[in-house]
Amino acid sequence: MSVWLLTDAAMDVHVLPGHVERPDRRLAVADGMRDGASEAGAELVEPAVEEIGDEEVRAIHDSNYLTLLAAAEGSNGAWLDPDTYVVRGSLRAARLASGATVQAARAAASGEAEVAFAVVRPPGHHAAAARGSGFCLLNNVAVAAAALRRDGVAGRIAILDWDVHHGDGTQAIFDADPAVCYASTHQSPLYPGTGSVDERGSGAGLGTMHNHPLAPGAGDSEFVAAWQKELLPAIEAFAPDALLISAGYDAHRDDPLSHLAVSDDAFGAVSRLVGEMSTRLRLPGVALTLEGGYDLAALRASAATTVRGLLDGRDHLPNRA
DSSP, X not given: OEXXXXXXXXXXXXXXXXXSSOHHHHHHHHHHHHHHHHHHTOEEEOOOOXXXXXXXXXXXXXXXXXXXXXXXXXXXXXXXXXXXEEOTTHHHHHHHHHHHHHHHHHHXXXXXXXXXXXXXXXXXXXXXXXXXXXXXXXXXXXXXXXXXXXXTSOXXXXXXXXXXXXXXXXXXXXXXXXXXXXXXXXXXXXXXXXXXXXXXOOGGGTTOEEEEEEOXXXXXXXXXXXXXXXXXXXXXXXXXXXXXXXXXXXXBTTOTTOOOBBOHHHHHHHHXXXXXXXXXXXXXXEEEEXXXXXXXXXXXXXXXXXXXXXXXXXXXXXXXX
């Protein structure tokens, strides 16, 4: 079992003192990944991260938006919204985050890694084609999905998002795309206010978006059941060629930014289900990219159970590919 950890300290130049989206998050998740790989007896590989190129970014993001980011960085920083900042070095950090996510996706899709986790910041799933928001500058998972399709590796891609906040940027980017299936659990009501059950996609993509809002106070049973009984069956029926996970851990009961009561064990339980499904689909691996999560101990423990769960799910099925 090969597990890839893709991260880079250069991402931490994107920092604003006092902001909850901080470099310690990256370190906590990286340590959790190492814990999980070690406990599972897996080989851990930590390749160098490569900054994403303009062509790959522009497959998702408008040129005018990228020009805006560069101008904001060049003018000693700016706020894109009340939560989302740009400082000197932010754009390179974002390009590294997207680059790491593309590397993780390619490693999992090719079978080089059974689990590949891009432990990155800034996060990405709130970023739309022409705007950044919710701490996010570039939509890392969307850039990775586009790269796999351009490579010819995967024609149909499923994106799983268990962050406590709905991935409005990811959904908007692929809303009318019949070849991308998006599935999300998230607290509602909560920022950004999207992700109702009747948001099912549009045009040719109608029926490819699957949202399961969770009420404040929901815990392990509701979280696991949403994935086991509704979302994972929808993804499996879609029959994707690749699985990408927007792995946010702010649904954790100890997180300061939400009101759900999910434990790190529940992240492990859902991960095991995903691992089992990936084996039934005969996928070589699963890729993840870090989204939210702001309690350091919860981040580390949840990342560890995620890695163990994915590997355990893939290892204990008789029809493993």
